[in-house]
Amino acid sequence: MAIIKKFKAVKKNPNHLLGIQDLSFPEVSKILDEAKTFIKLNKSSSKKIDLLRGKTQINLFFEPSTRTQSSFELAGKRLGADVMSMNIVNSAIKKGETLIDTAMTLNAMHPDIIVIRHQDSGAPNLLSQKVNCAVINAGDGRREHPTQALLDALTIINRKGTVQGLKIAICGDILHSRVARSNIYLMNMMGAEINIVAPKTLLPHSIEKLGVKVFTDMKKGLDNCDIVMMLRLQNERMQGSFLPSAREYYEYFGLTPDKLKMAKKDALIMHPGPMNRGVEIDTNLADDINRSAIREQVELGVAVRMACLKIYCQSI
Amino acid sequence: MNKKYLINGRIIDPKNKIDEIGGLIIDEKGLIEASGKDVSNGNLPTNAEIIDLKKNILIPGLVDMRIFVGEPGYEYKENFRTLSDAALAGGVTSVVSMPNTSPVIDNVSMVDFLKRRGRDKSRINIFPAASLTKNADGNQMTEFGLLKRKGIAAFTDGNKSVQDPRLMSRIMNFASQSDSLIMQHVEDNSLSKGGLINEGEISTRLGLQGIPSLAEKIIVERDLAFLEEYFCRYHISQVSSEQTLKVIKKAKNEGKIFSTGVSINNLSLNENDIGDFKTFLKLSPPLRTEKDRTSLIEAINDNYIDVIVSDHKPEDEESKRLTFAQATTGAIGVETLLPLALELFHNKSVKLDKLIATLTSNPAKILGINKGNLDKGNDADICVLDINKPWVVKKNELKSKSKNTPIENRKLQGQILKTFVKGEKSFERTN
Numbered sequence: 001m002a003i004i005k006k007f008k009a010v011k012k013n014p015n016h017l018l019g020i021q022d023l024s025f026p027e028v029s030k031i032l033d034e035a036k037t038f039i040k041l042n043k044s045s046s047k048k049i050d051l052l053r054g055k056t057q058i059n060l061f062f063e064p065s066t067r068t069q070s071s072f073e074l075a076g077k078r079l080g081a082d083v084m085s086m087n088i089v090n091s092a093i094k095k096g097e098t099l100i101d102t103a104m105t106l107n108a109m110h111p112d113i114i115v116i117r118h119q120d121s122g123a124p125n126l127l128s129q130k131v132n133c134a135v136i137n138a139g140d141g142r143r144e145h146p147t148q149a150l151l152d153a154l155t156i157i158n159r160k161g162t163v164q165g166l167k168i169a170i171c172g173d174i175l176h177s178r179v180a181r182s183n184i185y186l187m188n189m190m191g192a193e194i195n196i197v198a199p200k201t202l203l204p205h206s207i208e209k210l211g212v213k214v215f216t217d218m219k220k221g222l223d224n225c226d227i228v229m230m231l232r233l234q235n236e237r238m239q240g241s242f243l244p245s246a247r248e249y250y251e252y253f254g255l256t257p258d259k260l261k262m263a264k265k266d267a268l269i270m271h272p273g274p275m276n277r278g279v280e281i282d283t284n285l286a287d288d289i290n291r292s293a294i295r296e297q298v299e300l301g302v303a304v305r306m307a308c309l310k311i312y313c314q315s316i
Numbered sequence: 317m318n319k320k321y322l323i324n325g326r327i328i329d330p331k332n333k334i335d336e337i338g339g340l341i342i343d344e345k346g347l348i349e350a351s352g353k354d355v356s357n358g359n360l361p362t363n364a365e366i367i368d369l370k371k372n373i374l375i376p377g378l379v380d381m382r383i384f385v386g387e388p389g390y391e392y393k394e395n396f397r398t399l400s401d402a403a404l405a406g407g408v409t410s411v412v413s414m415p416n417t418s419p420v421i422d423n424v425s426m427v428d429f430l431k432r433r434g435r436d437k438s439r440i441n442i443f444p445a446a447s448l449t450k451n452a453d454g455n456q457m458t459e460f461g462l463l464k465r466k467g468i469a470a471f472t473d474g475n476k477s478v479q480d481p482r483l484m485s486r487i488m489n490f491a492s493q494s495d496s497l498i499m500q501h502v503e504d505n506s507l508s509k510g511g512l513i514n515e516g517e518i519s520t521r522l523g524l525q526g527i528p529s530l531a532e533k534i535i536v537e538r539d540l541a542f543l544e545e546y547f548c549r550y551h552i553s554q555v556s557s558e559q560t561l562k563v564i565k566k567a568k569n570e571g572k573i574f575s576t577g578v579s580i581n582n583l584s585l586n587e588n589d590i591g592d593f594k595t596f597l598k599l600s601p602p603l604r605t606e607k608d609r610t611s612l613i614e615a616i617n618d619n620y621i622d623v624i625v626s627d628h629k630p631e632d633e634e635s636k637r638l639t640f641a642q643a644t645t646g647a648i649g650v651e652t653l654l655p656l657a658l659e660l661f662h663n664k665s666v667k668l669d670k671l672i673a674t675l676t677s678n679p680a681k682i683l684g685i686n687k688g689n690l691d692k693g694n695d696a697d698i699c700v701l702d703i704n705k706p707w708v709v710k711k712n713e714l715k716s717k718s719k720n721t722p723i724e725n726r727k728l729q730g731q732i733l734k735t736f737v738k739g740e741k742s743f744e745r746t747n
Contacts, residue, residue, distance in 0.1 A: 021521070100637050120639035121523035122593035141641070143523025178523060205526055206517035 016128040016135040017312055019144035020185040028150070030190065034307035035154050035300070042078070042302055052081035055112040055313055059085040060102075060127075061138070062118045067273055067298060068138050068148075072115045075305035081112075081313070099123060100130050107131040111315050116140075134312040142176050148272055149182035151304040153190060155297050156227060159268055164191035169222050169263070170212075171197040172231035172253060172280050175204050175242075179272045180231055184210050186219045197221035199253060201242045218253055222262040230255050230281050246279050255281045260291075268293050317344050317739060318365045323357050324701070325369030329376060329633025330673035331689035332679075338592050340374055342696040351690045372733060377409025377697035378680040378687045381499075382553060382625035384474070384648055386717075387433055389418025394630035394699045394704040394717045396552060399650070400438035401715040406651035406698030407732040408626075410680075414474035415452060422447040422458045427466045439742045441697070443469040443685065448487055448498065457487050461494045469683045472499035472553060475600060475629075475645070477535060479505055485542045491546035495682065499577075500539055502560070502704040503601065507531035512640055514604040518587045524640060527602050529557035536560050540567045543574060550564050550574040551682055556582045556601035556626065558611040565620050567624035575682045576620065579627040580613050581722055582650060584656050585609075589722075595636045595643035596720050599627070613665045616674060622682065624674045626653040630718035637702060647722040652713050656723060658703065658730035696739040705731040 020028075041047060052070050057076040063070050069085060076083040086106075097105075097116070103126075106114065113134045116124050121141030128135040139145040168187050172179045174196055187194055196203070210215055216222030222228060233249065243249050256267065269285060269292045273286040277283040286292055323339035329351065339355030342348060360366055380403070386393035403411060413420035413430070421444055423432060434442035446463045450456045452473040460471060471491065477500060478484045491498050509529040511518050515526025536552060540563065543550055554577055555561060564576055581599055586606045590597045597603060615621045629646025636643050649656070657675060660666040680688030687697060709726045711719040735743035 098634075098638055098642075118639070120641040123639045125592055126639055141523045142525075143521075181521075181523065204520040205515045205528075206520055209517045210520070 010030040011297040013198045015312055016124070017123050017146055017308055018135065018137050020146045020149050020182045020189070021144065025189055025309060028153075028186065031150055031304070031307050031311060032154055032157065034311060035150070035303045038303040038306045039300065042299070047078050048079070048080060050080035051310060052076070052079040052112075052313055055081040056110065057081045057083045057113045057115065057309065058111045059083065059138075060088070060106070060114055060116045061086065062088050062116075062123075063139070065138070066119055067301070068117065071298070071301045072138060072305050075302050076311055078302070079306055079309055081309065086242070091097055099126060103127050103130045107133070112174060113309060114173070123163065136308055136312060139178055142178050142181070144182045145178040145272075146182050147301070147305055147308055148179050151182055151297055151301040152229070152270060152272075152302055153186055154300045155293050156268070157271065158296070158300065159293060160226065162163055163187060166192045166226040167195065168229060169193045169195040169197055169225040170231065171218065171221065171255065173202045173233050174198045174200045174207060174231070176234040177231050181210075183229065193223065195221045197253065199243065199249070218259050221261045221304065222259060225263040225267055228255060228260065228263055228267055228269050230269065232272065232274065233276055233280055250279055254279065255285060257282065261296075267291070270294065270297060273298070318345055318363065319349075319361070320365045320367060320739065321355070321360055322367045323355060324361070324372060325372055325374045325691070327352050327374050328672055329690040330669050331376075331677035332663060332691070334690070335669055337369060338688065339369065340696070342739040343499045346696055348417065348690055348692055348694050348696045354723050359534070360625050361624060372702050374554065374698055374700050375407075376676045376688045377699050377735065377737065378654060378675045379410040379683070380408045380588065380626050380628065380653060381412045381470075381623055381679045382414065382579070383411045383628040384414045384416060384630065384646070385634060386630060387417065388429070392717070393632055396433055396437035397716040400440045400714065401442050402651040404735045404737070405715050405732060405745075407654050407701060407735050408440065408650050409697035409699070409735065409737050410443060410685070411650070412443045412445050412470055412683065414472065415445050415447040416474035416476070416528075418662070420452045420684070421445070422450050422452065424459070424462055424466050427463060427468060429557055429723075439737055439740075440661060440694050441687065441737070443683065445470040445472050445474070445499065447471070448473045448478055449483070454478050454480060454483065454638045457483065457490060460491050460496045464494050464496050470497040470499050470551070473501060475501055477503045477505065480562060481538060484539065484568055485546060488539075488542050488548045488549065488550065489546040490548060495549065497549040497551060499553045500535065501553045502532050502535040502539070502555070504534050507534065511602075514587045514602045516562055516587065516589065516605060518676065522590070522592070522593065529559040529604065529608075532557055532601060533560045533563055536563050540572060540574070543572060547573075552576045554579050554601055554625065555612070555615075555621065556608065557604050559616050561611055561620065564615075568620055574621045577623040578616070578621050579626050579629060580624055580653055580656050580744050583609065583612055584626065584659060585722060593640045595638065595640055596647055596722050597646060597726070598640060598643055598645050599722070600645045613660065616666055616670065622674065622678045624657055624671075625654070626650045628716075629638055630716050633720075636720055647720050648714065648716045648718055649721070652709060652721065652723060653729070654732060655707075655728040655730045656698070656726075659728065661703075662729050672740055698703040698736045699732055700734040701730060701732050703730045705729070705733070707731050
């Protein structure tokens, strides 16, 4: 039935972190600078401060997630916020409640910040229109994963000093990847040169219009690169056949020592996780602490999310 | 009924190539007695009803070849009464209703039901389309002969497309013997599977799966190949892309006979309008690029597109207040069809007589119905419009039961003042 619900007029107009596309360079710098101050705190013995004491953070994860969800949970707790993680599997969503109804229900509990991950692109935007609190996008469909890109930038700055002028190769399943999109926007904004390496069936339409060079030959794409970002092959998002086999994919697009030789000697390997070892990345390379920044990405992820929670909570 | 004299207007009748200052006389039976410059202000009988058109334009009532009505099954989205109110406010006096109801219009008894409901509840002419296949599921053809005898004007699976090439070829072969009109929604389901908007830079940025133009082109190419073998009355319901237009142009230039429609949405909006995931602009076919849009306008001017339709598809708020992927497809449009089309006249994209023809005489000719003209002796189905009146679209002022307009807050120029059906004044704007 057509029921037109009347919503209370939204009084507050908080800022939301919905995507890198909406951010300006000063906003990015502010988040990264703030994050740097939290790196130290996270390594100290007393990791908790009361910056967000009394604030309520709700994690609304519609897709299974280990690292992002725990990273956000930890970030909120370290800042002293009350963190609630909604278990969608048992929730009313499974009983047919719509996203907007869930949003209205949660909104009535007066949260200060909602962290959302959703399988549909644009879901955080829809949520942000209906609630009075700040919304942080923890990944929506294949559109954006802004905190992942920000933590990648922080990792690069930590290792290389700057993003400006670096040559970054983003390799793998670009079509289904929100991480790739957010990183393309962010690294472009920060002055990097970006190469995209993927089989043609996993390239989004008109991707070159986002300001990248496209390669289907991985060796050419990695040539003289400072950063090699590998993406996970998202088998769960694939409808129909995109590739002949994992074996063929690994042969042409998996990161192996042989292909890595094309990049700079000190090139850094990154991966947003979780990894498919032996499909997109050689297992020894993934574990090589001199080349791989994969664990550091996870570590800095907490700091970046603390910075985002702080900034967007205070924007209310 | 008294005789009505509509005087002091500009009469445009594309079928008869008339565009002149004059009037129109409606006789006691509601039929057109005379029209054009011969109907002047002098010698008016005293017992007749005189309607001063005040120099406004009088045209035949519009014929909209593609509307969805919720009866039966989805009355909460739109019923015949609300559809008819919306149509009349838009100057539309005849519509072809799509068969995608619940149950589907695929047999003679459903046609009887529909005609009865249409007659009792609506004040416009309803021409029901029946489905090409039983339950519109693309497996078994419907009874073209029997349905046509019941007065079905056209056959289509509505918002579905017949996928099986063997079945489609047989449909075209069989339909030709009953001279039935086949209207195909051109979309290859496997190419468009999971697709939400036009495939391109916008779909990449929004992270929404794209629908390639190829999905449309490939079905048009297939059906036009069949048309060579099995000639029948074939109509492409809606074309949306430049790529498909190339196929259509080539076929027309080779002398193939078929007709083509386009949705007003694809002529007035493009993929950029989707903006921040506006679900009211989730349409089928999808809004495409600005280049596609301008090539569609050009194709109207070059006579490759014959008809503009509203593709009126009422959807309740609940089915649109969802994420883009979950929201249903479609937008209402019958009430704003003419004012939105007039935008193309005001911005000098299409000449007025051409525009009116695509909304009146052309669809009537394709359907084989005697509507969309001001011929003497015909039902006086007419529309009077103020072509310059500026107004702003507000969804709550629209008469459809569902409010999913894709052009909320759009500033339009040109508004319908009066609509007559069978000589009866069925709508008059009061403000």
